Amino acid sequence: MPVYKVNVLIENxxxxxxxxxxxxLKDLVLKGGYHQVRSIRVAKMLKVxxxxxxxxxxxxxxxxxxxxxxxxxxxxxxCKVE
Amino acid sequence: xxxxxxxxxxxxxxxxxxDAIAREPNSVELSMVSAExxxxxxxxxxxxxxxIFSTEGRYVLVGPGYDAGVLDIGDGMLLTVHIExxxxxxxxxxxxxxxxGIGGVIRDILSMGSRPIALLNALRFGDIRHDNHAxxxxxxxxxxxxxxxxxxxVPTVAGEVEFDDSFTNYCLVDxxxxxxxxxxxxxxxxxxxxxLIVVAGNRTGxxxxxxxxxxxxxxxxxxxxxxxxxxxxxxMGKLLIDATMECVEKGCVKAIKDLGGGGxxxxxxxxxxxxxxxxxxxxxxxxxxxxxxxxEMMISESQERMLYIVEPSRLxxxxxxxxxxxxxxxxxxxxxxxxxLSIYHDGKQVARIKASIVANAPIARRNAVKPPYIExxxxxxxxPEMPEYEDVAEIILELLADPSIASKxxxxxxxxxxxxxRTVVKPGYADASVLRIGLRHDRDDEDADGKYRYIAVKVDxxxxxxxxxxxNGSMGCFSEACRNVACVGxxxxxxxxxxxxxxPEDEHVFWTFIxxxxxxxxYGRYMKIPCVGGKVSFYxxxxxxxxxxxxxxxxxxxxxxxxxxxxxxxxxxxxLMIIGLTKDEMGGSEYYEYIHSTLxxxxxxxxxxxxxxxxxxxxxxxxxGLLTSVHDCSKGGLAVAIAEMCIASGIGARVELSNVPxxxxxxxxxxxxxxxxxxxxxxxxxxxxxxNRVLADYPVHKAVIGAFNSDSDSLLLEYKGSSISISxxxxxxxxxxIARLMGHGG
Numbered sequence: 001m002p003v004y005k006v007n008v009l010i011e012n013x014x015x016x017x018x019x020x021x022x023x024x025l026k027d028l029v030l031k032g033g034y035h036q037v038r039s040i041r042v043a044k045m046l047k048v049x050x051x052x053x054x055x056x057x058x059x060x061x062x063x064x065x066x067x068x069x070x071x072x073x074x075x076x077x078x079c080k081v082e
Numbered sequence: 083x084x085x086x087x088x089x090x091x092x093x094x095x096x097x098x099x100x101d102a103i104a105r106e107p108n109s110v111e112l113s114m115v116s117a118e119x120x121x122x123x124x125x126x127x128x129x130x131x132x133x134i135f136s137t138e139g140r141y142v143l144v145g146p147g148y149d150a151g152v153l154d155i156g157d158g159m160l161l162t163v164h165i166e167x168x169x170x171x172x173x174x175x176x177x178x179x180x181x182x183g184i185g186g187v188i189r190d191i192l193s194m195g196s197r198p199i200a201l202l203n204a205l206r207f208g209d210i211r212h213d214n215h216a217x218x219x220x221x222x223x224x225x226x227x228x229x230x231x232x233x234x235x236v237p238t239v240a241g242e243v244e245f246d247d248s249f250t251n252y253c254l255v256d257x258x259x260x261x262x263x264x265x266x267x268x269x270x271x272x273x274x275x276x277x278l279i280v281v282a283g284n285r286t287g288x289x290x291x292x293x294x295x296x297x298x299x300x301x302x303x304x305x306x307x308x309x310x311x312x313x314x315x316x317x318m319g320k321l322l323i324d325a326t327m328e329c330v331e332k333g334c335v336k337a338i339k340d341l342g343g344g345g346x347x348x349x350x351x352x353x354x355x356x357x358x359x360x361x362x363x364x365x366x367x368x369x370x371x372x373x374x375x376x377x378e379m380m381i382s383e384s385q386e387r388m389l390y391i392v393e394p395s396r397l398x399x400x401x402x403x404x405x406x407x408x409x410x411x412x413x414x415x416x417x418x419x420x421x422x423l424s425i426y427h428d429g430k431q432v433a434r435i436k437a438s439i440v441a442n443a444p445i446a447r448r449n450a451v452k453p454p455y456i457e458x459x460x461x462x463x464x465x466p467e468m469p470e471y472e473d474v475a476e477i478i479l480e481l482l483a484d485p486s487i488a489s490k491x492x493x494x495x496x497x498x499x500x501x502x503x504r505t506v507v508k509p510g511y512a513d514a515s516v517l518r519i520g521l522r523h524d525r526d527d528e529d530a531d532g533k534y535r536y537i538a539v540k541v542d543x544x545x546x547x548x549x550x551x552x553x554n555g556s557m558g559c560f561s562e563a564c565r566n567v568a569c570v571g572x573x574x575x576x577x578x579x580x581x582x583x584x585x586p587e588d589e590h591v592f593w594t595f596i597x598x599x600x601x602x603x604x605y606g607r608y609m610k611i612p613c614v615g616g617k618v619s620f621y622x623x624x625x626x627x628x629x630x631x632x633x634x635x636x637x638x639x640x641x642x643x644x645x646x647x648x649x650x651x652x653x654x655x656x657x658l659m660i661i662g663l664t665k666d667e668m669g670g671s672e673y674y675e676y677i678h679s680t681l682x683x684x685x686x687x688x689x690x691x692x693x694x695x696x697x698x699x700x701x702x703x704x705x706x707g708l709l710t711s712v713h714d715c716s717k718g719g720l721a722v723a724i725a726e727m728c729i730a731s732g733i734g735a736r737v738e739l740s741n742v743p744x745x746x747x748x749x750x751x752x753x754x755x756x757x758x759x760x761x762x763x764x765x766x767x768x769x770x771x772x773x774n775r776v777l778a779d780y781p782v783h784k785a786v787i788g789a790f791n792s793d794s795d796s797l798l799l800e801y802k803g804s805s806i807s808i809s810x811x812x813x814x815x816x817x818x819x820i821a822r823l824m825g826h827g828g
Contacts, residue, residue: 012313017287017371017384019315026408070218075174075311 001051004058009080010072011043018042046071091116095444102439110425110433113377114347115440121620123344124443127586128618131596134603139612141575141640144270149193149340150261151614152268153576155535155640157521160268162196162261165541165580165636166342167619171312172226172255176219180226180255181314182385187259188236189340189388192323195269195330196261199504200517201231203241203257204541204580204634205493208250210485210823216245219253221824226314227257228496233316234323238497239505239515239539245485246545248630254622256580258541258636262519263330272336273357273391275419279350281341282325282404282411283387284318287371291382318386318409325407326388334399337391347380347440349389350423355441357391360418365427367412376427391417446586453590459550459669460683466674468748474799475808477677478721481754483819484676487718489729492821506536507649513569513714514540514639516647536641538572541634544717547670547756549630551685552594555670556601556633561688561758562716563637564609568697569712569761571648571704572639577606579616579635584628586620594631595620602633608690611637648704650711651731652764654792658727658735659773662696662760663783664720664744666751672718673754688758692782696759699780706776708769715760721753723762724788725797725813731764734794734810739801743783749801764790 012018018041025040052058063081066072072079091099091112099107099115107115121127137145143160144152150164168183184201191198205223208216231238236259289312329335337357341349354361365379374382392400397413404411418424423440425433469477481487507516521533542563547555564574579602584591595618606613622629641647652658668674669685703709711731715723720742728735739752746752759782765773770786777784797813799806 015288015372016311017284017289017313017315019284019313019317023317073175073177076178 001053003049003051004055006048006050006058006062007082008046008048008062008066009043009082010077011041012077016076090120095119098444103435108433110376110380111435114351114380114433114435117344117347117381118351118440119443120344121586123348125618126443126446127448127592127620128581128595129445131599134599135613136603136607137612137614139576139610142612142614146613146615149190150196151576151578152194153614153638154265155537157533158265159519159521159535160196160263160265161537161638162191162194162263163258163576163578163636163638164190164615165256165258165578165617165634166190167254167256167580167582167617169254169582169619169622172223173219173252175311176222176253177226178312178314180223181230181316182312183255183257184227184230185314185316185319185385186340186342187257188234188319188323189342191259191261192326192388193338193340194261194263195267195338196263197327198236198259198261198323200260200539201236201238201257202539202541202636203227203238203255204543205241205243206249206254206545206632207245208252209247210245213250215251217824223253223255224493224496230314230316230319232498234320237505238494239517240541241490241494242541242543243486243490243493244543244545246630248545250624250626252622252624252629254582254629254632256634258578260517260539260638267330269330269335269338271353271356273359273417275359275417276394277336277417278392278394278397279361279363279414279416280390280392280400280411281368281387281414282390282409283322284315284384285369285371285410286374286379286382286384286387288374288378288382289313289384291378312383312385315386321407321409322386322388325403325409328403329390329400332399334396335390335392339389341387341389343383345381345383351437351440353389354423354437357417358421360420360422360424360437361415362418363415363423363425365425367414369410369412376425376432380425448586448592449589450593450596451589452593456550459681463669463682463684466678466680468750471804474749474753475806478725478808479812479816480677481672481718481722482725482813482816484672484718485820485823486676487672487722488819489817490820492824506647507570512649513566514538514572516570516641518644534644536644536647538567538570538639538641539636540566541636542566543632543634544670545630545632546675547685548598548633550670550681550683552597552631553601554685554687556598557605557688558686558758559633560602560605560635561693562714563635564611565697565714565761567637567639568701569648569714570641571646571701572641573701574609574611574637574639576612576614577635577637578614579633580619581616582619582622582629582632582634584621584623588628591628598631598633602635605688605690609694642705646705648709648712652711652727652733652790654733654790655767656710656764656790657767657770657786658724658737658788658790659763659765659784659786660742660760661699661763661782661784662715663757664742664746664752664755664760665757666746667755667757668751671754671756673750686757693759695780696761696782699777699782700761700763702776703763703773708773708776709763709765711764713762715762716756719754719756721799725808727762727764728797728810729813729817731790733790733792734796734798735788735790736794736798737788737800739799741785741787743785
């Protein structure tokens, strides 16, 4: 069976605060002189290699895995599978 | 976008409000009032009943009603103590909910001008053996507590965990915090007209909008409650601790208040009401994360924010401290003499209402009726079949593996319990933790002249007992917490409680609440242990209905001096003695519920006089230095307590069960009864006479029931000529069930 590479992006929903991103912006970026930077949000990416019959099946399976095993909290984060 | 609504106000309350202000409230006023009049902030159902607690005592400087209770432990040193829960947010987002719960209780301690030095937690979940969701909640709650506590450098020193099906799809996350302050630096609420109102800390955003109202409604599942997610920012939490302590040290703030549930609405109205002042507030000055309406700003529950009242002449000094820690702040307005909260936004007055009206919700009269299930349990109580003699060993092992009994090492190993270098007795080493507090010095952790105070802390609860018999169950929790601090050599000096129930609008739930308060109050009054603070949390309901009644008791004890701290283990050849009487009181026991899934009405009852004698006897023994270890006998009964002593000491023992003072007719009752007021102590053989001499002064049952033996690698329980043998290895294995269930990595 072919192996597909599926990227899973997990980030806080836009209206939920992100102290880590804020700290990077404030303490590293702005203090480092990059005043053009408006905002920074931290996200997590899982690079998954999965055996599947098709792209669709691979994506579907990874999606199910993330939901079932609670790899993210749907209350808090958005999870994009691509 | 979360909608601002007044859904939490009843028609009656809206009428009351209308009468009080003699006009229609506008939408901002309605939002403020509905946040503050929520059960969570106003105690509108519970207030009349909390008055029965005894709140005065030798050590009490400030009792209930402030952000934390204050105890005077002498030599100019004060202890502050408070307890909070974060149940609803943790059920939705366990990591952030638990972490922000820690942040909240720490800010309550800060509000008195005291430095947080220790955290305790009490956690409750569904069945982690069979339920993935319960495991997910458990794992992330513990991680949330660990990460936040570890980041801000406050040790988590003690706790308690219980598992019960009534918490399925839900959890109870309670955190208590202990603080210290010098007497001359205690910050009580003070303020005069024209003093400035400053909010410092995180920028205000839309998170946690309507959290207080959310916590005052039954929990209906995840999807509807997305607005209640709160994000922890421990770094800001730590900066706020340091900046606040510096402000306190310099004396440049007159009042400090945490922005918690209900946001600015509650914080401003309660502060103004307490001061007997009004406030002029310019919301445009507030530092925000996004553009928000006045309603949203007033009720946002963004974390890590504090309110300070600063005299104008000290503002520059205050600003310099905040700037040094890079904490954003805004001067919102000033105090006035008129008693009104006057709120301005966009150049317009958006609310003008008396603080005393907002801060004092009308009392909600609730009906209380004894729930029918209690009678049903009584009518259907019958004893399970006596197990075959050869199966008893297996039952003991099963109980040791029961997650409510098994080692909580998986939990506390994730916590930093030593940061601050004052944890003398650490989790897992004794029944309560002991903290060392240096005296007469600016830096409390430095030893100026060798003068220390030692305090012991422990939190206890027992949902199973309290469900079947809320009066005796609650009293038992209080007794257990007191026994635990006595085990390390401390005299209980005060308690804070946290009362967690389902909806107070349910007459059956409300009856259990009143019974529980009575139980705690009766115990406290008899023992002269005052209640110095606490919380009530109602509406803890899931789709299956109300949770089991869960009052928690956190007891603070004072140890005479450091040499009296008890933290040893039983040694080879030590004798095992039991103090107390084992009775046939099996209701709510882990043996009945976990092993036999059977409910029985006869929950253990505390005999107040006997309980006091037993505890005093053990304290006298510990303080005379005659014991090598002490262990409270509670969940799982005598069998589990003996096994735990063997496990903790790493040696086997031989016990003659017929020597145990008891009134039981069956072996399983004798082994697994959870009767109160019992202690197991170990002592060197040559001290037996001395121990007996001390005990002669106390009218309590006592008997030598066995001895520890390092040659033996098993626990041998003998009874009427037969014996039950359990190997140390199998006990250790059973006792580590939680680590196995959760995976070793955490």
